[in-house]
Amino acid sequence: MKCSRCGVNEASIFIKQNINGKESEVSLCESCAKSIGAGGISFGGANILPVSIWQGSILSALDQISKGTNFNTGVFVPGKAVSLVCKDCGMTLAEFREKGKLGCSKCYDAFGQQLDQVFRRIQSGETHRGRRIAEEPESIEIRSAQEEIQSLKRKIIKAVENEDYESAAKYKVEIERISIRINEMRESEVLPNDDKTSEGGSV
Amino acid sequence: MKWYIDKGPESDVILSSRIRLARNLQGYPFPNRMTREASAKLGKEVLNSLKQRTDHSKGKFRTLEMSELGSEDKLALVERHLISEELTDPGLVRYAYISDDESVSVMINEEDHIRIQAMEAGLKLEEAYKAASDIAIHLEKTLQVGYSEKYGFTTACPSNTGTGMRASVIMHLPALTMTEKAGTVVEKIRKMGYSVRGYYGEHSSVQGSMFQISNQITLGLGEEELIVDLKKLISHIAEQERTARKQLSSKSPDLIEDRIFRAIGVLKYARKLSSEETLQLISEVRLGKALGIIDKPDEVNFNRIMSSIGPANIQKSEGRIMEPPERDKARALLVQREMEGV
Ligand SMILES: [Zn+2]
Ligand SMILES: [Zn+2]
Numbered sequence: 248m249k250c251s252r253c254g255v256n257e258a259s260i261f262i263k264q265n266i267n268g269k270e271s272e273v274s275l276c277e278s279c280a281k282s283i284g285a286g287g288i289s290f291g292g293a294n295i296l297p298v299s300i301w302q303g304s305i306l307s308a309l310d311q312i313s314k315g316t317n318f319n320t321g322v323f324v325p326g327k328a329v330s331l332v333c334k335d336c337g338m339t340l341a342e343f344r345e346k347g348k349l350g351c352s353k354c355y356d357a358f359g360q361q362l363d364q365v366f367r368r369i370q371s372g373e374t375h376r377g378r379r380i381a382e383e384p385e386s387i388e389i390r391s392a393q394e395e396i397q398s399l400k401r402k403i404i405k406a407v408e409n410e411d412y413e414s415a416a417k418y419k420v421e422i423e424r425i426s427i428r429i430n431e432m433r434e435s436e437v438l439p440n441d442d443k444t445s446e447g448g449s450v
Numbered sequence: 451m452k453w454y455i456d457k458g459p460e461s462d463v464i465l466s467s468r469i470r471l472a473r474n475l476q477g478y479p480f481p482n483r484m485t486r487e488a489s490a491k492l493g494k495e496v497l498n499s500l501k502q503r504t505d506h507s508k509g510k511f512r513t514l515e516m517s518e519l520g521s522e523d524k525l526a527l528v529e530r531h532l533i534s535e536e537l538t539d540p541g542l543v544r545y546a547y548i549s550d551d552e553s554v555s556v557m558i559n560e561e562d563h564i565r566i567q568a569m570e571a572g573l574k575l576e577e578a579y580k581a582a583s584d585i586a587i588h589l590e591k592t593l594q595v596g597y598s599e600k601y602g603f604t605t606a607c608p609s610n611t612g613t614g615m616r617a618s619v620i621m622h623l624p625a626l627t628m629t630e631k632a633g634t635v636v637e638k639i640r641k642m643g644y645s646v647r648g649y650y651g652e653h654s655s656v657q658g659s660m661f662q663i664s665n666q667i668t669l670g671l672g673e674e675e676l677i678v679d680l681k682k683l684i685s686h687i688a689e690q691e692r693t694a695r696k697q698l699s700s701k702s703p704d705l706i707e708d709r710i711f712r713a714i715g716v717l718k719y720a721r722k723l724s725s726e727e728t729l730q731l732i733s734e735v736r737l738g739k740a741l742g743i744i745d746k747p748d749e750v751n752f753n754r755i756m757s758s759i760g761p762a763n764i765q766k767s768e769g770r771i772m773e774p775p776e777r778d779k780a781r782a783l784l785v786q787r788e789m790e791g792v
Contacts, residue, residue, distance in 0.1 A: 336480075346482070347607065349480060349604075349607075350482070350483045351478070352596030352597075352598075355611075356598075362608060370608075370609075370611070370668065370670050371667045371671050373669065374600060375600065375602025375612045375670075377613035377672040377673050378613070380603070381590040381591050383587065384579075384673065384674075391674075391678070
């Protein structure tokens with residue numbers, strides 16, 4: 248099979264990718280894979296990046312965009328130069344490419360598509376999974392307890408598939424126990440705050 | 451009491467923990483595209499909100515306008531990790547808002563509009579995260595903070611987007627350094643997507659076997675996960691260091707003792723000390739303390755020395771500008787006082 252980027256060399260690297268839920272495979276030759284940095288990146292899902300990709304990665308990622316390489320596919324799209332500009336701050340895509348820094352919060356809307364490609368290379372995906380704005384943080388214990396419940400739920404599904412109803416029942420009891428613990432942790436977290444406000448009131 | 455006059459958990463290997471959160475306001479360009487007028491207006495807005503906080507657990511805060519400080523004062527803040535070098539750049543109106551115990555500082559108009567930073571002695575990332583996020587949540591509730599449903603908190607550099615969080619820990623790894631294993635360890639840490647720097651941060655080289663390790667990923671994982679992952683990595687390295695220490699002291703106890711007592715001798719009696727040499731000697735004495743070879747000085751003394759031996763801090767405590775040879779003399783005196791009774 249020929250490399251889908253250069254179309255010349257024999258492909259030796261095959262990358263599974265997932266674009267908008269559609270799964271497909273890209274075949275690249277070694278030199279093309281190297282030049283787009285595919286070697287160290289897992290496309291989609293959690294990824295740990297080798298340092299070589301990290302260094303100057305934003306600029307090089309942007310450089311690739313400017314050359315028209317779509318990382319998502321690793322396929323070279325010639326002549327697809329984009330000229331975008333942020334309406335709020337006037338930052339152009341060319342400027343962003345040059346500096347590697349954005350101009351304002353609205354740039355995230357203007358350059359979303361390009362940013363997604365940058366994030367896929369330098370971050371662990373392109374979607375925020377942390378605390379949302381103005382939301383109180385859950386304690387780490389509560390978070391890990393919730394994760395435990397998720398994994399028990401998966402275990403139940405497996406157990407039922409295997410008609411192992413005894414184990415499934417055990418997991419259910421375990422989930423109930425953890426849920427109670429989470430509620431207790433939440434309550435004990437709220438209490439000290441209440442104390443504070445009542446203290447403040449009496450002063 | 452300053453935060454670093456405390457030793458904190460796992461102080462045999464871990465000096466301090468730090469959380470930094472980046473936030474920006476909507477309706478203003480980021481500092482790299484901002485006018486001076488806009489930076490002054492934004493500064494007022496953020497300070498107003500900060501001063502409305504009713505949580506006084508970190509004591510009083512002082513507000514510093516950067517252009518009003520002398521260059522030595524600014525550098526002294528940089529050396530004590532309270533502000534970054536970037537905050538001292540002229541051009542924009544920039545502020546630092548610093549708690550009495552110096553454990554919390556907020557930088558206004560740095561690379562991002564707002565950078566909140568909380569520090570703790572020893573391994574206490576959760577506590578530092580709580581202190582920093584308390585302030586972040588207050589700002590998010592009172593100001594128009596830049597946030598996207600998809601990307602999370604917006605930042606000037608895509609390397610901070612999402613949580614806007616960098617968690618870092620300063621580790622003391624003398625045994626791994628002496629046995630020349632530190633290089634391999636650092637290489638591994640970097641491959642796992644973490645950054646490794648020296649004690650003085652961003653552009654500094656590693657001195658005195660002190661390594662600053664922090665997360666690089668800010669998007670796609672939650673704050674808690676990032677902290678848990680970093681802690682796992684840190685405890686793994688700490689165990690390696692402890693093992694290396696045990697091996698060193700059982701294989702060549704005389705050599706280790708000799709090094710430690712020599713270091714004490716120099717720290718106590720030298721008449722001139724550069725900051726680099728001091729850091730190196732402190733590293734060795736600290737190792738002696740952790741191995742139980744000596745029982746004084748306390749970790750607290752090390753922390754206090756380390757926070758005061760930078761060139762700018764020496765000049766600040768002497769109240770005047772000094773040439774390097776003079777500083778080395780003043781530094782030796784300061785160290786001598788801390789080493790009294792050892
Ligand atoms: Zn090719
Ligand atoms: Zn913009």
